Amino acid sequence: MTQPLKDILVLDFSTLLPGPMATLMLSEAGAEVVKFERPVTGEDARHTDPKIDGESIGFAVLNHGKRSVAIDLKSNDALDALRPLLEKADVLVEQFRPGVMERLGLGYEAVRTINPQIVYCSITGYGQTGPKATAAGHDLNYVGDAGVLSLSRGPDDRPTMPFGLMADIGGGTYPAVVNILLALMARQKTGQGVHLDIAMSEGAFAFAYWAHAEGVIAGQEIASADSRLTGRLARYRLYSAADGRQIAVGALEEKFWQAFCDVIGQPQDLRDDWVDPVACAAEVARRLGRQPSTHWGPLLMAADCCCSVVKTPAESAADPHFTARGVFERKLDISGREVPALPLPIAPQFRTGAGSVGRAATLGEDNARFGVDPRKTE
Known part of the structure; x- marks a missing residue:
């Protein structure tokens, strides 16, 4: 089957987790993703531990299969260098605070002038508007503001940390992918692009739908760990066996x-x-x-x-059920070592072969391919 996003060009100005995972999903479905990074050092995630022979595993897991272009977006010639790509791009994903892309000359209105059909996706913590639009934050802050942390916070002297990055992935990555695909479908009918305003804190609300029903609509007081889904009932809890598991x-x-x-x-x-x-x-x-x-x-x-x-991540990766379904068959090359790629919720028929090996491009590896001279952007 032909991959559904074949011939779709995605320009990725995002860093760390929400945006890179979203563009990885698009890439897995056939899109060509061009990742833009600052010269010399690249994005910060390239330098995070753990590493294999100096290559960050976390960065490779989220950025394999993408092109890499090193460019100083603050340089005077950056917009001219990017114009050919902007003219033919289908999707642009950015993850700066509101106003940053505008200052760089790459805001939605400027890009729409170049390419009216572009689907421009902005991922931020609090959205493009509102009193907290420019506030700094991370996943912990977003789920805290969404009321999710208060539902099962643990004892006061040892607060429970969330087990997953609900706002980053569930409030950022997934809504970005869903809305990008919806926008591409809408563009087929209208011929016009759109600016998508994805706020991670808002996306976190859906993870506690029952709390919305009880605490917002019904107006009930919800104490920590006092709901049927957070430990109030014996039938929905975690318990320890004699061996500590x-x-x-x-x-x-x-x-x-x-x-x-x-x-x-x-x-x-x-x-x-x-x-x-x-x-x-x-x-x-x-x-x-x-x-x-x-x-x-x-x-x-x-x-x-x-x-x-309850299994550890390593035990889950070796679980006969997941093995039988080929969940970890997709491979990733990190410094010459073949390792399992991160499982993503993309249907197998929409992806390349299960055993295909991808890798993360070296910084600036594709500058020449796209006609961007790194010497002018340092």
Whole structure:
């Protein structure tokens, strides 16, 4: 099958995570992505640990398969050097604070004058407008402002950190990709491009849809860890086995809960976790703590009750289920070493071969290809 984004040209002015992951997804679906970096040092992510023979693994994981052009966007001739690419580009992704691209002469209105059909995607923490538009922030700040952190913050003396970058990826990367694809579809009908304003903090709201229903619409007070999905009930919690491994109990439905209780021998008078959730959870914890995870894992699997042993990332990569589905078959070349590429939610039929090996371009590797003279931009 022909890749759906074949012949789509994407100009990537983003750094770190949200934008680079979004353009990686577009690349995986066939788009040609040209990544612009400052001369000499490149983007900061190139220098982050861990590394393989001096090459950043994190950078390679997010930027393989892209072109690299080194250019000083502050130089007087930058716009002239980029004009040929701007004229034929389909998508532009940028991740600066509001106003920065305008100061560089590369704001949406300026670019639209050159190319009215371009889909121009701006990813920021708080959006292009509003009182906090120019405020600095990272994922932790965005999910905090979206009310997500307050739902399960842990004890005061040891606050719980989020396990994933919900705002960066769920509020930045995914909305960017979805809206870029929608904009490309709309362009087929109208012939016009659009400016997409992606605010990571706003995208984080969707991760706590139930909190929106309870806390915003119904106006209920939601204390930390006091919801059915954040630890209030015994049937949806993490517990420790005797070997210190955690058991994820997700038995929300009654049939799953009763099956789980049967496995661990939970007494009938302590099965109603709505009546006395504290006593019920304490007994579950006591019983699971009697045996190691190796004992519980097979029993819970056989009971098919939405309960499982929590895996490490390395264990997940070796899981027979994911292996059978080819989740880690796609390979990445980092300094000559073949390693698994990051699994992305792009359907296999839209990508190149599963075993194809990609790599991250060296800084400025494609300057000559696109006629950008690095000597003029240093």
